[in-house]
Amino acid sequence: MAWIREIAIILGVAIVLSFLIKTFLFKAFYIPSESMVPTLEENDRIFVNLFVPRNFPLQRGEVVVFRDTKGWLPEAPQTAANPVQEVLEFVGLLPDTSQQHLIKRVIGLPGDHVVCCDASQHITVNGAALNEPYVNHAETPRVVPFDVTVPANSIWVMGDxxxxSSDSRYHNSVQPGSGFVSLSDVEGQAAVIAWPLNRIRSLDSYPDTFKDVPAPK
Incomplete structure (x- = not known):
């Protein structure tokens, strides 16, 4: 029947468009943990801008999703495969729930000297102290001392x-040098909270926090 053919064409076009968007423009992800509270809540769904850093450079303060290629995450428990869900995730109609990605905020770029902490317990980047309004102030952050220079093609990331948050600080203290994230592992910049509806908003990179940070020496 003609109406069945028309519905099939519409569904086919929708799937192709979703796949192209997911491959080249934006990709949806699911937030499985509390490491980015209050910016992101557990079970939030977000859209990630794939142009960053593929076409545009990362900036300090941006929230990024990256692949776990260094074993930061515990081994995920084996669950029965859901073929329908896997197909919908592949074409971009459902957010990625593979739990093989992490999301953190970029604090240090290649060449940056990042230190915790100064006399006022502020993190410094290239000597400039950071006032970090995005940090969860419901708890007093534990001080985890570090003094690192970010290598080329890498970034230093921290959870809000x-x-x-088992972020760069934690993994660097476990094994020095293992806290850096390769730029090649970055999927993109987290741009928008898409779900739930009462939390829809764009994500701030807080440029004022980093505006006084000098270029690395």
Missing amino acids: NRNH
């Missing part, structure tokens, strides 16, 4: 929920 500092007491509940």
